[in-house]
Amino acid sequence: MKRIFQFVLALALGGLLIASAAQAEKPVVGWLEKVVVFPGGLALEAKVDTGADNTSLDARNITEINRNGRKFLRFDVDNRQGQKLTLEREQVGIELVPHHKGDDEERPVIILEICLGKECRNTLVNLVDRSKRKHPLLIGRSFLLDRVLVDPGVQHLAPPTAQERKNR
Secondary structure: OHHHHHHHHHHHHHHHHHHHHHHHOOOOEEEEEEEEEEEOOOOEEEOOOOOOEEEEEEOEEEEEEEEEEEEEEEEEEEEEOOOOOEEEOOOOOOEEEEEEOOOOOEEHHHEEEEEEEOOEEEEEEEEEOOOOOOOEEOOOHHOOOOOOOEEEEOOOOOOOOOOOOOOO
């Protein structure tokens, strides 16, 4: 009986060590981080929000463009530090976001590459007017999942290391 207990204990501890090692490989980020978005390489302050499903970007002057039957969006992004960028991206969908006043809000969705620390990922981003929000970008779970750990007690742990790459 003692050997069975020791075996079970060894398995449990081994599992904890493996889980700890897997978590240790993931970078840790704070609740507020600088990120870079591509194309364009614009640096933005981003709130990292594990309570949000997806990523939201403050986009202004959104204009629809039809190219060969495909819908593209032209929009302006302002990092609120004097740098602005106009982007054109294909609209890949519409996201219904629950609104606290009851009705769901429809937001256009595009794909952007976001670099947070060393993690650069193409991710779905919904476009919305975040002018009344403190930060122009909110990074949600769809970007974070299985990639990073979030320490909500700190900020600016993972400065972006990405630079513009060809073929973006």
